[in-house]
Amino acid sequence: MAAAEQNLTIDLDLAELRAVTAFSVACAEPALAIFERECPEDPRPRAVLDEARRFAAGGKRTKALRVTSLDAHRAARAARESGREAAFEAARAAGHAGASAYLHPLAKATQVLHILGAAANAARAFELEAGDDPAVGAGYVEKFAGLAGPVVVDVLKRYPDAPGGGRRAGELLRTLDASLRSRSVL
Known part of the structure; x- marks a missing residue:
């Protein structure tokens, strides 16, 4: 049993x-262009990245x-309801970047989403933008x-392995989790 x-x-x-x-913002920020191209009238994902960057x-x-993190998740839901799946994933990445500041010190696998969720959703957004090409998602995970x-790696290793579920974004999250856990921390 892990510590x-x-x-x-x-x-x-x-x-x-x-x-x-900072890691979550760096992962989510490139995907923001997808959201803003598909939903140019909605400033909510950009707002949370600005707040997260300040923190x-x-x-x-x-x-x-x-508040802006929750708003970005609402923007994601609105994008999904209008059939814009890549924008949905990009907005979720932004929302997770904001939520990463609220990582709880609880030894629960679900907390890994606060650490790696922005990266996984951003990778999925790029994958969808490329016609649902899994090689693109894998490339972004790398x-x-x-x-x-x-x-970031040291913090991640204090938590249990990423949980199951989450469809394709969850698969990308678990791939990233396994990759980072295989590193030695200096």
Whole structure:
């Protein structure tokens, strides 16, 4: 049994939360262009990335960060309801980037979504944009793995492995999770 499964809580400090959020923003930001191209009238995903970027750079975890994260998820739902699946995934990536600042120190596999959700949804958005080409998603997972610094990998390894489910974005999340866990942390 892994240490994270034996303990109820995980040590996590503000600097680590900022590193996780910076990683999430770096993964979600490229996919924002997909959303803005398909939903140019909706500023909500950009707003949460702006808030998350401020937090990652040393700002406070504000109510605006939480609200804009929820708003980005609402934008995702609206995109899906209008049949724009790539925009849905891109907005979810932005929402997860904002939510990453609220990673809980609970030893639960579901918390991995706060760490890797932005990357997985962004990879899925690019995959859909490329005609649902799984090689594109895999390529972005590899690219995003390269963006994860030692702090992000160390934080991830404190949590149980990523949970099942989540359809294709969940598969991408688990692939990224396994890739990062195979690294040695310096």
